[in-house]
Amino acid sequence: MNDYPDLNHFRQDVDRFLREHLPADLRQTVRQGQQPTREQLIRWHEVLAAAGWLVPHWPEQWGGRGWNVRQQMIFDEAMALGDAPELNAVTFDMIGPVLMRYGSPEQQRRFLHAIASGRQWWCQGYSEPNAGSDLASLVTRAERDGDIYVVNGSKIWTSYGQYADWMFALVRTGREGKPQEGISFLLIDMKSPGITVRPIVGVHGWVVFNEVFFDQVRVPVEQRVGEENRGWTIAKSLLEFERLKLARIGENKRRMARAREVGLSRWREGRRVADWPWYRARFADLQARLIALEANTERFVARQMAGEKIGPEVSMLKLRGSRLIQLWEELTVDALGPEATPLSPEWLLDQAGATPRDALAGTASSRRFLARGYTIAGGSSEIQHNILAKQVLGL
Amino acid sequence: MTMDIDTQQMLVDSARHWAGQACTQAERRAVSAHAVGCPPERWRALGELGWLGMVLPEEDGGLDAGLPAVCLLTEQLGRALLVEPFVSSAVLGASLLAEAATGELRREWLPALATGERRVAWMAWEADGGHALSAPAAVATVDGAGFRLQGDKGLMPGAGEADGLLVTAHMPGDPERLGLFLVEAGTPGATVDSTLLYDGRHGARLTMAQAQGRLLQKGPAAAMAALLERALARGQIVHCAETLGTAQAAFEITLEYVRSRKQFGRALSNNQVIQHRLVDLYVEQQEARALCLATAAEGTAERAAALGARVSEVARNTWGEAIQLHGAIGMTEEYVLGEYVRRLALAADLYGSAASHLDRLAQLSLDASP
Secondary structure, eight states, X not given: OOSOSOHHHHHHHHXXXXXXXXXXXXXXXXXXXXXXXXXXXXXXXXXXXXXXXXSTTSOGGGTOOOOOHHHHHHHHHHHHHTTOOOOOHIIXXXXXXXXXXXXXXXXXXXXXXHHHHTOOOEEXXXXXXXXXXXXXXXXXXXXXXXXXXXXXXEEESOTTGGGOSEEEEEEEXXXXXXXXXXXXXXXXXXXSTTEEEEEEEOTTSOEEEEEEEEEEEEEEGGGEESSTTBHHHHHHHGGGTTTGGGGOHHHHHHHHHHHHHHHHHOEETTEEGGGSHHHHHHHHHHHHHHHHHHHHHHHHHHHHHTTOOOOGGGHHHHHHHHHHHHHHHHHHHHHHGGGGOOOOHHHHHOOTTOOOOOTTTTTHHHHHHHGGGGGTTTSOHHHHHHHIIIIISOO | OOXXXXXXXXXXXHHHHHHHHHSSHHHHHHHHHSTTSOOHHHHHHHHHTXXXXXXXXXXXXXXXXXXXXXXXXXXXXXXXXXXXXXXXXXXXXXXXXXXXXXXXXXXXHHHHHHHTSSOEEXXXXXXXXXXXXXXXXXXXXXXXXXXXXXXXXXXXXXXXXOSEEEEEEEETTEEEEEEEEEEETTOTTEEEEEEEOTTSOEEEEEEEEEEEEEEEEEEXXXXXXXXXXXXXXXXXXXXXXXXXXXXXXXXXXXXXXXXXXXXXXXXXXXXXXXHHHXXXXXXXXXXXXXXXXXXXXXXXXXXXXXXXXXXXXXXXXXXXXXXXXXXXXXXXXXXXXXXXXXXXXXXXXXXXXXXXHHHHHHIIIIISOO
């Protein structure tokens, strides 16, 4: 269903909505590159949910609007350029669709409406100290005790685990056969006794990562999604959701706008940065890459709109989009020069009462480090290369 | 105006079929050996296929197929390493003449272009290789009811033995106004200096010493430059399609080679370092191809500049990586890759270097008032 036949009109509506309803404090937090608090983000989720725009890509049955992919992409781009925060993909793009496809009717009733309300935050318990890209070597185990699984072990690099109410986790329930065969998919209440969350401060100064420890954590069997020892199929299916979004066109355009603003507003040795040949050549090179990425993304959008399968070739969008974000951040830091070097961690983490310095310069260094996550999370660039080599080029 | 998908597919199939027979390595070498790299009977054969009228209006005997269809056709010609100056004459030259010619001259020339009886080239570059569309070095003087032209034009593929050459010059006594002229083959004072290019094609320079020219259009420099830029953009987009066709073919040859070549007891393609480099090349090509078709369907100045920059880079990366992944054999003239390498190396800069396209994009993005 497309509730906006005229997509230009739609874009204008989203822009106006952002001007009127994005809370000023959150806009400032995002614009300055500070880390939003859970409270700020939940408040924003509620505003979006009230407008019907929190999970518009979900089917109407679960509180969505059944938007097609083109409309979603326009929406995402408007959000990024309007200084709205990136929405938590784990919650809205991953566990929601997983439950729709694999969850029991009871699980769907219990969680989907809560997620669509914007008040429930999820994190993903996949990586472990010795299981990163090689996820199937995970060792956190769940042992049956009647109607209960007892979970022991730990997860690491759990993004926004400190904000999460729930975790979906891959745990080992069997040791027979191939490593992939003994894995189950559990939904774990983060308030369960025996869970300890240890935040890990990144080089960017944000707390994105966490280490999560499980000590005799009791999880009811009805919180397992799918069959026992069949969790790998579900984990893999997650890779098929929202692949087009991973081009991150909006996030790239947001960074292009910032790099441009820095270039036009800063001076070096009596000359505007945007007039230095090195800056011009790099800016235009990245812009040309972005224009090409956008045209390539549109090819997949058209395919999906026509009801065709988009296939493994879509990995190229993540490969290019994630790298390009890093290149924009590098250009911005270089354009700022010494302005980008001071460190003020308290200002990064605590926006309440902090005196904003220069919104563009203050967190440029932090953002350059944050951007490194894009080529690691969700299938590293090396994994994307492998997928393209094997499944597209047949090597 | 635009062809439907099925008709486009038929066009692609017929181009592939034709190239399989008429663009073999032996044929290509024979065409290269021709005095100007364009034997007239072969050119007329392209006319019979309907390809020379692709950019011409239907009322002038053309097909008016739309740029996306022209790009799909030309991509196949690029794959086949066509030697004839299809982009230069049948797209760049023909579309400018179609835009500028009126009256009797139009009736005389356009249907003949579509059949291949006549061929034009637009001497778009200055003698120093620059693309100064609004400030050519050549000047026109009045001669009775007509004009005489003085000045030089730079190397353009396909200009040798063309029946008509399109040139710009400043109008008499008024440096602010430009004229677009047609200089017919054999005009006294017009010297066409043909040369074999590095990739087996031919190009020519033009020297005009009081050569007669027929005025097609005149106007203020800015308005004329806009007309010329539109025509140049069409040529550039189709040139990119041709280049990407050549690049894809070079990629496929390389892919096949690393699969069959064994070292240390296994195929080269079993090495992850080789696989990832091939993926990078493939992804770049596919992105550029998507951009090319998008620009053909809906061109903007930003897209055209981005396309030029990306295709220059793809061309350069493709020939460089193709040689490296082949090893020494990739550097030989006798192995088939050599022809692709040469074509790509020239194509990267033919319609402006990556640097010049990036300059243009930077102007559009950083110098325009927001």
